[in-house]
Amino acid sequence: MDADATLVRRTLRGDTEAFRELLGRYTGAVFALIYSHLGRTEHAEDVAQEVFLHTYRSLGNLKEPAKFGSWLYGLTKRTCLNWLRRQKADSLPLDEVNESSTIAERPSRSSGQSDDETEVLELIQSLPVIYREVIHLRYIEDYSYREIARLLEISESAINIRLIKARRMLREKIERSRSGYEP
Numbered sequence: 001m002d003a004d005a006t007l008v009r010r011t012l013r014g015d016t017e018a019f020r021e022l023l024g025r026y027t028g029a030v031f032a033l034i035y036s037h038l039g040r041t042e043h044a045e046d047v048a049q050e051v052f053l054h055t056y057r058s059l060g061n062l063k064e065p066a067k068f069g070s071w072l073y074g075l076t077k078r079t080c081l082n083w084l085r086r087q088k089a090d091s092l093p094l095d096e097v098n099e100s101s102t103i104a105e106r107p108s109r110s111s112g113q114s115d116d117e118t119e120v121l122e123l124i125q126s127l128p129v130i131y132r133e134v135i136h137l138r139y140i141e142d143y144s145y146r147e148i149a150r151l152l153e154i155s156e157s158a159i160n161i162r163l164i165k166a167r168r169m170l171r172e173k174i175e176r177s178r179s180g181y182e183p
Helices: 003-012 016-038 041-061 065-090 094-100 115-125 129-140 145-152 156-179
Strands: none
Touching (some): 003 041, 016 041, 016 065, 016 129, 041 065, 065 145, 115 129, 129 145
8 A cells, every 4th residue: 555545544533643745755856845935945834834834734535635735736736836926916917026036045054055056946946837847856856757747647758758858958058048048
């Protein structure tokens, strides 16, 4: 039996430790997905809390417990979009909110993050969201192609294609940035 399904069933029976374990398995992916949509750590943390609360309240609605990961991914994505819509009413248009946020605002994994690393992280954030998602999950959260495919409910070859396109776009952005050309 699938470990996620077992943990979901235990959670539904009131086992809070099972819920902690379930979330522990996906916290990195949830944060990476939220961050790839929002780009700001303080916002990502708030939205992650909203996702986890909604997950707990909605877990009984999950029809296939073995698909918890992809269900959580969809819930996370909808929560991000709803958060952005709420922000849109208070500030910039949706596209500008996404584009004005930079990954450089995320705390670095080491205090010695170089300017080049910061530049690359900012350029990653400028990619379309479907490419940011796979870049974050693969290279920042270190998920395998199989794990990413399961989360996004697409094939491993689709993951590979998205990563190839993302790397190409990123390479072009880096070349333009270093040549001084900014479109």
